[in-house]
Amino acid sequence: MWYNGLLDLSVLQLVLVTLGMTHVTIVSVTLYLHRHSAHNSLDLHPAVAHFFRFWLWLTTSIITKEWTAIHRKHHATCETENDPHSPVVKGLRKVVLEGAELYAEAATPETLERYGQRTPTDWVERNVYTRHNNLGIALLAVINLALFGVHGIWIWAVQMMWIPVWAAGVVNGVGHYFGYRNYECADNARNIMPWAILIGGEELHNNHHTYPNSSKLSRRWFEVDIGWGYIRMLQLFGLAKPKGFRPIAHSVPGKQDMDVETVQAIANNRFDIMRQYRKQVMEPVLRQQKTLMEDTIKPRYRKIRRLLSREVSLIKPSDQEQLDSILETNPVLRQIYDKSHELQALWRRRGVKQQEKLQALMEWCRDAEASGIRYLEEFSEHLKSYSLRPV
Ligand SMILES: [Zn+2]
Ligand SMILES: [Zn+2]
Numbered sequence: 001m002w003y004n005g006l007l008d009l010s011v012l013q014l015v016l017v018t019l020g021m022t023h024v025t026i027v028s029v030t031l032y033l034h035r036h037s038a039h040n041s042l043d044l045h046p047a048v049a050h051f052f053r054f055w056l057w058l059t060t061s062i063i064t065k066e067w068t069a070i071h072r073k074h075h076a077t078c079e080t081e082n083d084p085h086s087p088v089v090k091g092l093r094k095v096v097l098e099g100a101e102l103y104a105e106a107a108t109p110e111t112l113e114r115y116g117q118r119t120p121t122d123w124v125e126r127n128v129y130t131r132h133n134n135l136g137i138a139l140l141a142v143i144n145l146a147l148f149g150v151h152g153i154w155i156w157a158v159q160m161m162w163i164p165v166w167a168a169g170v171v172n173g174v175g176h177y178f179g180y181r182n183y184e185c186a187d188n189a190r191n192i193m194p195w196a197i198l199i200g201g202e203e204l205h206n207n208h209h210t211y212p213n214s215s216k217l218s219r220r221w222f223e224v225d226i227g228w229g230y231i232r233m234l235q236l237f238g239l240a241k242p243k244g245f246r247p248i249a250h251s252v253p254g255k256q257d258m259d260v261e262t263v264q265a266i267a268n269n270r271f272d273i274m275r276q277y278r279k280q281v282m283e284p285v286l287r288q289q290k291t292l293m294e295d296t297i298k299p300r301y302r303k304i305r306r307l308l309s310r311e312v313s314l315i316k317p318s319d320q321e322q323l324d325s326i327l328e329t330n331p332v333l334r335q336i337y338d339k340s341h342e343l344q345a346l347w348r349r350r351g352v353k354q355q356e357k358l359q360a361l362m363e364w365c366r367d368a369e370a371s372g373i374r375y376l377e378e379f380s381e382h383l384k385s386y387s388l389r390p391v
Contacts, residue, residue, distance in 0.1 A: 005149030018155050022162040025059045028052040029167055030200035030227045037064055038071040041215040043241040057129045057136035060163050066107045069116035075212055078187035085172040088188050092177050099168025166199050175205035182219055183210040183271040184311040194223045201227030210271050215242040248388055255385045260354045263361050265386040267347040277340055278309040281375045285336050
């Protein structure tokens, strides 16, 4: 039929082609704009990088420098007034529904100047992709009409909506609002889904904010980062090279002597250490206390469990009051809570000499071992086993 375009596809084929093309756009955003350009955690072969840049021009009109600058600013000012798209500050509704508008507002010359360094400035960027950033999507409309006929119109509309809805709205909004937290990073980032396929791996947003320099976004055995799958595939052909910075800490079984390197290893691996503290000390102690203190803890058990390990700056004042009242009545919980903050002081306090930090860590371990709380004693032994070097 003439109105079905050159390819004359069935409706099912059209849907599949649309999903395929929008997926390429998502992959371009996560691999090229996010991991490669904004965080420099991934090297891409120039031809691959240019393909992604061209595809983004054709299907989204995003300019690499603008996206990169706004995203770096988001990390640098997360959940503050200056954050270009924080749902905590601006409200979830606004970030989900007006994500693209927030990007446009944020692209000021000052932001581009300050955060937009190390982005393409070649001839084609200056004269085509940046100067005529809307020409690509106009061209796409023509291509769609030629290939898919009248269906090209709705396919184009879907393509125009895809990034504003999924990346700007869902990742930037929902990813800072709903979902689970593996790590207590200082902002409200959450993992939306463990199977991160639809948005190319960006669903694992809490992992990303905790380790922004890692090109692999999955951290736990059940998490799947499809973007990482593509990186490995490109790597096989010599087209990509991940530069992810992994924590350089190692736990050496049986090691019990502490030195400055132990302190450095612990500080380097701090997010994981605090996660282990939650699993190995806080949760078992809280379970014990629950059976001892049915009436005070049981009705609020899940909330207390969450609040005990939550990053302090993210706790609402009313929740803090609740937590304080529980801690007041339970000296054991008080102790494990205070110990977690003493441990965090090791890397949070600035301007303290390594030797003093080592003294503080040794004291921490001595106190933990004399506490009479078995889980705390075991954790102290575990901390001592850390080293910057493997066995
Ligand atoms: Zn974020
Ligand atoms: Zn990022």
